[in-house]
Amino acid sequence: MVTRRTLLTSPVAFAALALAPALAQAYPSRPIKLVVPFPAGGANDTIARLLAQQLTSSLTQPVVVENQAGAGGTIGTRAVANASPDGYTLLMAAVSTVCIASLLYRLDYDPAKAFAPVALLATEALTLVASPSLPASTIPELISYAKANPGTLNYGSAIGVAPHIMMELFKIRAGVNIVHVPYRGGAPMIGDLVGGQIQLTINNKSVLLPHIASGKLRALAVTSAARWSELPNVPTLRELGFADIPTETWFGIVAPARTPVHVIERLDTTISAALTSPKVRAGFARLGIAENIGNAQKSAALIADEIPRWAELVKLTGAKLD
Numbered sequence: 001m002v003t004r005r006t007l008l009t010s011p012v013a014f015a016a017l018a019l020a021p022a023l024a025q026a027y028p029s030r031p032i033k034l035v036v037p038f039p040a041g042g043a044n045d046t047i048a049r050l051l052a053q054q055l056t057s058s059l060t061q062p063v064v065v066e067n068q069a070g071a072g073g074t075i076g077t078r079a080v081a082n083a084s085p086d087g088y089t090l091l092m093a094a095v096s097t098v099c100i101a102s103l104l105y106r107l108d109y110d111p112a113k114a115f116a117p118v119a120l121l122a123t124e125a126l127t128l129v130a131s132p133s134l135p136a137s138t139i140p141e142l143i144s145y146a147k148a149n150p151g152t153l154n155y156g157s158a159i160g161v162a163p164h165i166m167m168e169l170f171k172i173r174a175g176v177n178i179v180h181v182p183y184r185g186g187a188p189m190i191g192d193l194v195g196g197q198i199q200l201t202i203n204n205k206s207v208l209l210p211h212i213a214s215g216k217l218r219a220l221a222v223t224s225a226a227r228w229s230e231l232p233n234v235p236t237l238r239e240l241g242f243a244d245i246p247t248e249t250w251f252g253i254v255a256p257a258r259t260p261v262h263v264i265e266r267l268d269t270t271i272s273a274a275l276t277s278p279k280v281r282a283g284f285a286r287l288g289i290a291e292n293i294g295n296a297q298k299s300a301a302l303i304a305d306e307i308p309r310w311a312e313l314v315k316l317t318g319a320k321l322d
Contacts, residue, residue, distance in 0.1 A: 027087055027263050031062040034253075036092045037076025038158065039069045041187030043204035043289075047122055047251050048092040050283040054274040065092075069184050072160035073097040074105050081114035085256040087263035091115065093254045096161035099306045103314045104160040104321055112307060115254035118264055119271040120294025120302060122284065123250045124204050125224035126163060128170070128237070129217045134199045139174075139220050139240050142200075146176035154179040155200035156189035159321055162249045163202040165310065166223070168317035170202070173242050193217065204249065206287035223247050230288065246313070250292065250306075252299050268295050 034052055036045045045067060052063040068076030077097045083089035091097070098111045128139070134153070136142040146153050157164040159182045171178055181198050183189035186207055192198050194216045201208075202223070209230060211217040219234045224247050227236055237245050253271060255264065274280055275291045284291050294302065 027266055028059055028061045030088065031064055032059070032088050032090060034063055034065050034090050034092060035076045035080050036065055036067050037069060037073035037097055038067065039185035039187050040067050041190075041207070042185045043124060043206050043249075044092050044094055044251065045187075046206055046287060047284075047289065050280055051121065051253075051271070051274060054277055054280050055270060058270050058274055072101055072105060072158050074101050074107060074160075077101065077111070078107070078109055080254070080256060081109040081111075083256050085116075085258040085260075087255060087259055087267065089256065090118065090267075091254050093252045094162070095249050095306055095310065096158075098254070098303055099310045100160050100162065100165065100314065103311055104319065112303070114257055116257050116259045116264055117296045117299035117303060118253040118255050118267050119296065120250065120252045120292050120299045121271070121275065122289045123248045123292045124206060124289050125222060125228070125248045126166065126202050126204055127208055127212070127222045127228075127231075127234070128167075128200070128202045128220045129193070129208055129212065130220055131193055131196050131199050132215070132218050133196050134218075136220070137218065139235070139237075142220060143174045143176055146174070146178055150177040151179060153199050154181045155202075156181045156183050156193060156198045157201060157203070158183055158185055158189070160319070162246065162310075163204075165313050165317055165319055166245050167200075167202050168319045169245050169313060170237075170242060172317060173245070206289050209288055228288070250302065252294070252302075254299075264296055 034048055036048045038044045048065050052065050055063040068079055073096055077091060080089055080091040102111050130136060136145045155167050155178055186203055189201060193201055194211060212219045219231055221235055221237045221240060222228055223237055223245060272293050275293050
């Protein structure tokens with residue numbers, strides 16, 4: 001009879017035990033793909049590229065950012081959900097793709113179950129901005145103009161992302177009719193906003209602040225709890241009476257569900273170290289992004305809290321696919 005003692009003392013068992021640490025240490029042995037489910041130039045892409053540069057050095061394997069945009073981020077997100085759970089395909093995740101998409105799109109995957117949280121990266125406030133051609137320099141002036149000209153103003157955003165829901169909530173609270181113009185991502189939308197094809201948007205600090213500083217866009221309000229040091233004269237939406245509009249968005253890394261624990265742990269540890277590196281910190285500071293280091297457990301808890309919160313906001317606004 002083969003006993004447990006026999007198995008543990010057999011050459012095969014010893015070989016397996018000896019091999020286990022080696023397997024854990026072997027990852028990664030080839031390039032890692034980090035999928036950004038939006039076009040290049042937006043907040044997701046900017047953060048991903050900063051992180052990928054540092055991870056490439058730390059892991060001694062290339063971490064390649066690949067933009068797979070479309071359908072509110074669900075195309076790239078689906079690709080990662082269906083990828084092999086081996087740690088070589090990761091998703092640059094955000095509240096939009098993990099918490100909101102399933103509320104608007106008919107998906108063939110469940111974002112709450114399809115991914116293994118790896119690490120929390122950053123949180124970022126947003127700002128409501130206008131094209132300089134719009135005859136409004138403040139939120140009260142914007143509301144007055146929109147009420148006097150219902151349906152003539154428009155704002156841009158991807159469908160089903162946090163800025164879309166936040167702008168719809170602003171419209172309800174302000175009692176105005178502003179038309180939503182859908183875009184594949186933030187970068188092409190900002191190009192049209194700067195060019196005057198659309199008049200308004202809410203979007204991330206990192207991508208809008210340079211255009212505000214150059215005078216190409218006009219900041220009307222910020223979403224954070226306190227005013228920004230970069231824009232001390234621009235009020236918060238809370239100051240103006242819009243207390244229930246979310247103050248920030250978050251970004252993280254997730255892997256396909258069933259990714260081995262030792263791979264998640266290696267990525268978690270390496271990403272946390274990368275976020276404290278001088279190069280990444282300087283890059284985040286330059287963009288106005290706050291690093292928010294969180295391990296897999298913290299990320300999972302955040303996602304669990306955020307899903308019902310955004311579900312309530314989607315229901316309240318009646319946001320849907322245009």
